[in-house]
Amino acid sequence: MSAAEPLLRVEDLRVEFPTEDGVVHAVDGITYEVHRGRTLGIVGESGSGKTVSSLTTLGLTRGQGARVSGRIMFEGRNLVELSERELRGIRGNEIAMVFQDPLSSLHPFFKVGAQLIEAVLAHQSVSKSKARERAIELLGLVGIPDPARRVDEFPHEFSGGMRQRAMIAMALANEPKVLIADEPTTALDVTVQAQILALMERLQKELGMAIVIITHDLGVVAELADDIAVMYAGRIVETSSAELLFSQPQHPYTWGLLKSIPTLDGSRDEALVPISGSPPSLIKPPSGCHFHPRCPYAQPDHARIDPQLEPVAGEPSHHVACLLEGDVRRRLWGELRAGRLPAEALASVGLPAQEQA
Amino acid sequence: MSTLVEVRDLVKHFPITRGIVIQRKVGAVQAVDGVSFDIEQGETLGIVGETGCGKSTTARLIMRLLAPSSGSIRFEGQDITDLKGARLKAVRREMQMIFQDPYSSLNPRKTIGSIIGEPFVIHGLEQGKGERRKAVQALMETVGLNPEHYNRYPHEFSGGQRQRIGVARALALKPKLLIADEPVSALDVSIQAQVLNLLRDLQREFGLTVVFIAHDLSVVRHMCDRVAVMYLGKIVEIGPGDALYSFPRHPYTGALLSAVPVVDPSRHGVARKLLSGDVPSPANPPSACRFHTRCPKAQERCSIDEPLLEEQDSGTRVACHYPLTREEIPPIGVRSSG
Numbered sequence A: 001m002s003a004a005e006p007l008l009r010v011e012d013l014r015v016e017f018p019t020e021d022g023v024v025h026a027v028d029g030i031t032y033e034v035h036r037g038r039t040l041g042i043v044g045e046s047g048s049g050k051t052v053s054s055l056t057t058l059g060l061t062r063g064q065g066a067r068v069s070g071r072i073m074f075e076g077r078n079l080v081e082l083s084e085r086e087l088r089g090i091r092g093n094e095i096a097m098v099f100q101d102p103l104s105s106l107h108p109f110f111k112v113g114a115q116l117i118e119a120v121l122a123h124q125s126v127s128k129s130k131a132r133e134r135a136i137e138l139l140g141l142v143g144i145p146d147p148a149r150r151v152d153e154f155p156h157e158f159s160g161g162m163r164q165r166a167m168i169a170m171a172l173a174n175e176p177k178v179l180i181a182d183e184p185t186t187a188l189d190v191t192v193q194a195q196i197l198a199l200m201e202r203l204q205k206e207l208g209m210a211i212v213i214i215t216h217d218l219g220v221v222a223e224l225a226d227d228i229a230v231m232y233a234g235r236i237v238e239t240s241s242a243e244l245l246f247s248q249p250q251h252p253y254t255w256g257l258l259k260s261i262p263t264l265d266g267s268r269d270e271a272l273v274p275i276s277g278s279p280p281s282l283i284k285p286p287s288g289c290h291f292h293p294r295c296p297y298a299q300p301d302h303a304r305i306d307p308q309l310e311p312v313a314g315e316p317s318h319h320v321a322c323l324l325e326g327d328v329r330r331r332l333w334g335e336l337r338a339g340r341l342p343a344e345a346l347a348s349v350g351l352p353a354q355e356q357a
Numbered sequence B: 001m002s003t004l005v006e007v008r009d010l011v012k013h014f015p016i017t018r019g020i021v022i023q024r025k026v027g028a029v030q031a032v033d034g035v036s037f038d039i040e041q042g043e044t045l046g047i048v049g050e051t052g053c054g055k056s057t058t059a060r061l062i063m064r065l066l067a068p069s070s071g072s073i074r075f076e077g078q079d080i081t082d083l084k085g086a087r088l089k090a091v092r093r094e095m096q097m098i099f100q101d102p103y104s105s106l107n108p109r110k111t112i113g114s115i116i117g118e119p120f121v122i123h124g125l126e127q128g129k130g131e132r133r134k135a136v137q138a139l140m141e142t143v144g145l146n147p148e149h150y151n152r153y154p155h156e157f158s159g160g161q162r163q164r165i166g167v168a169r170a171l172a173l174k175p176k177l178l179i180a181d182e183p184v185s186a187l188d189v190s191i192q193a194q195v196l197n198l199l200r201d202l203q204r205e206f207g208l209t210v211v212f213i214a215h216d217l218s219v220v221r222h223m224c225d226r227v228a229v230m231y232l233g234k235i236v237e238i239g240p241g242d243a244l245y246s247f248p249r250h251p252y253t254g255a256l257l258s259a260v261p262v263v264d265p266s267r268h269g270v271a272r273k274l275l276s277g278d279v280p281s282p283a284n285p286p287s288a289c290r291f292h293t294r295c296p297k298a299q300e301r302c303s304i305d306e307p308l309l310e311e312q313d314s315g316t317r318v319a320c321h322y323p324l325t326r327e328e329i330p331p332i333g334v335r336s337s338g
Helices: A050-057 A084-090 A112-123 A128-142 A160-174 A190-207 A218-224 A240-247 A253-261 A325-336 A342-348 B054-061 B085-092 B112-125 B128-140 B146-152 B157-170 B191-208 B218-225 B241-246 B251-259
Strands: A010-018 A021-032 A039-043 A065-072 A096-097 A179-183 A211-215 A227-232 A235-241 A310-312 A317-319 B003-018 B024-040 B043-049 B070-077 B095-098 B179-180 B211-213 B224-232 B235-238
Touching: A021 A039, A021 A050, A021 A179, A021 A227, A021 A235, A021 A325, A039 A050, A039 A128, A039 A218, A039 A325, A050 A065, A050 A179, A050 A211, A084 A253, A096 A160, A112 A160, A128 B224, A160 A190, A211 A218, A211 B024, A218 A240, A235 A240, A235 A253, A240 A317, A253 B191, A317 B043, A317 B251, B003 B054, B024 B054, B024 B211, B024 B235, B043 B054, B043 B218, B054 B179, B054 B211, B095 B157, B112 B128, B112 B146, B112 B157, B128 B146, B128 B157, B146 B179, B157 B191, B191 B211, B191 B218, B218 B235, B218 B241, B224 B241, B224 B251, B235 B241, B235 B251
Parallel strands: A039 A211, A039 A227, A096 A179, A179 A211, B043 B211, B043 B224, B095 B179, B179 B211
Antiparallel strands: A010 A021, A010 A065, A227 A235, A235 A317, A310 A317, B003 B024, B003 B070, B224 B235
16 A cells, blocks of 8 residues: 555545434444545445445435534545535535436436536536537547537437446546446446446546545456455445455455355355344444354454454454454365364364354 | 246247337337247256346246237146136146246235245135145245244345245145246345255255246256246257356356356456347347347358258357367366366
8 A cells, every 4th residue: 555645535424314213323333435546445335334434434324314413534635524515516626426316417418518518617617519529528538439519419329338338438537536336337237337347437537536445346346446445234344355355355344254155166056154143223233243143253242342443463454343353264264265164163273162142 | 857848939020119109010020939848757957058048938838927919838748828817827837937036026015925825825725724834835935935924024034045835825826837937046145055055955856846046047956957048038958057158058058157257266367258239129130040140150151041950069069150179168167177
């Protein structure tokens, strides 16, 4: 990791939504950094707070009565404290976002070109014809064939992959320093997904921006991300470089994710090892380690003690929030990687098995 | 092994009409266009392909939820293509479906006891009230639901549990054929594995024949004995999963496999074969080989002369004039161990 100042630094961010049933702790104190020219992957399941944290970065949770605390530092300014007006100067200009569903993110009544021109004019004082030229240039940049003609088409005339390209073009309109992509390929077929991922990689090389990619797909982050943060129930439970996360994962939740996806080259007879139970309620998250009710290796005191993100011994850029001893974790993963089940791994390191909730 | 389902030259064209009062047919979406395959007793057949390739339509045709435009479907030797009324109902008992969306496929106003018990009502089985309840609770136990939740409503369950309800309903009549249309694509990663394991266990336990439709190639490889790859309403390659995944012969199969992101950053930057462009419209598909517009190996012949499914020495049947050779296999599954 570069020692340079991070472009975007999120510090102890908390986002809470008061509802009739109680306060939803969507994001529960997360800290991460995004560096120039690098890609951060945020991985987690639905309800882990990954989308809320990035929406908050752009102030997009303000209208929903969210209570936000912590700091989001971007170029010396704390985005949490900015006024809506100041934030509008940054949103879509210096920090841009690509959303999951390209069909509902484009306005069906307006031509794709008109929407791109609007994005350009919102932040640049150029003439309309200049903005149109820029729109055509952007569509060409993201690989849409015949952009001069396509610019005058409506979103429904575009295929799913082309719409997502148009969304990326719109996000790039003002050459942002940070691009946040929230599940950019989830709605797309694999062949189109591969095209979009290759496009994002190429654009990052050409334009040198930082990318935050939010996804539930470990394959996608393995392709694209330099650094990865794994989120569970509103917290980051593990963060490291992509290589280390896949070769030496430290958190039982990360192990669970890795062991529960079938691979193209694994043995077919090997049963998948699902994570038992289901994600917890964010209104009343479990005490202690949020993962303990689903963790096969949890010990009695894990329900009381709150684990903090701490560096892994010998790997300064690798942090994990787990109450197990580092040595025990290493042995457990060694057993799991050799294809043993959690219960067998637990027995071989000599820990007592716990009742699962 | 005997053949459970025989599909021959199955065609489904959806008409495109113009006009409000007098409707003229101006074209047709060729959703499924001449598909033939067999499903053996007890096997899992996977159908993969991109959105709009006709995989769901094929499933619905087998179930007779749609009437085919032409072609025939035989179930246990009996031609079911034109069955109606009571005889169709009798056949439908033998085949059941699990749907993609566990939220919209369960009636929110019914308790899960009555949802799972509905097949019994329709077919007049397990008439006594206590009997039916017992049968439903046994099913709930089989799929890993708590039988005490008999009187709860669907909204009280998580996505994975709802999918289990769907599985229990499908198993109620002890069908011979189970068609699962994208059964896990709406679920979270950690829950997906639970449902996949359940389906595999149930298949072994009940000796079910399963048609497994998915766009996720790793999931299909894990679940299926044989795999059919569809492109624009046609099967382009079909064969045993091992052969198809280790040595894909159709350029489209190769491209699909190459596009799957691999959970291994050390392979980051391995050149993959990207297909350019999008799938053409099924209302106006390309001539002859439908893949020739995007195929890296296409020659002049491919746009004139339609390739038929032919047996290859590598074990799969492929519809291609110029199948991939060993040297051309895209880099998949070549991870070094350790």
